[in-house]
Amino acid sequence: MSAKDKYQAVLELGEKLGIKEGKVSEENGVLKIKGTAATQYEKDILWDKIKAIGGEKPSDIMANISVEDASVYHRHTVKSGESLSKIAKHYYGDPMKYKQIFQANTNILKNPDLIHPDQVLVIPNL
Structure with missing residues (x-):
């Protein structure tokens, strides 16, 4: 082979x-x-x-x-049923890192419990 x-x-x-x-x-x-x-x-x-x-x-x-873009770890498009903690677990293996994702997206998020499908979130480098 x-x-x-x-x-x-x-x-x-x-x-x-x-x-x-x-x-x-x-x-x-x-x-x-x-x-x-x-x-x-x-x-x-x-x-x-x-x-x-x-x-x-x-x-x-x-x-x-x-x-190409080392300023972020990734850009994630929210899907129905997702939460910041679920997204944090996917990318970092730790749901408690949702706070870092929230902080990186305060320009579009006002509450970490309110995210909507099709929002594009910055997943920051840790």
């Missing part, structure tokens, strides 16, 4: 995330990928997928992923 075949799920995820300036090549059994993720969160998702397939320190892939 070629490295490209092995990491096909990573390439598909990159397409789904809309990674810009993507380049993929294979040399001597090593897959080389390069591109620009919109946010650090998207870069982290790609690395998580790489590690899930190749282990903690894979030797058959070299990835050079830069981040």
Whole structure:
């Protein structure tokens, strides 16, 4: 199996995330990928997928992923039924970090208990 075949799920995820300036090549059994993720969160998702397939320190892939907007961790569009604590748990693994999300969005949020579908929230770097 070629490295490209092995990491096909990573390439598909990159397409789904809309990674810009993507380049993929294979040399001597090593897959080389390069591109620009919109946010650090998207870069982290790609690395998580790489590690899930190749282990903690894979030797058959070299990835050079830069981040277009390092001022935020991500931008999240609120879906029906979500709360700031649920969003915080998703991005940070800790629902109590909802306060940081609220503070980063006081320009559009007046109450941490009132968010609405389709609002775009800044998920700050911690």
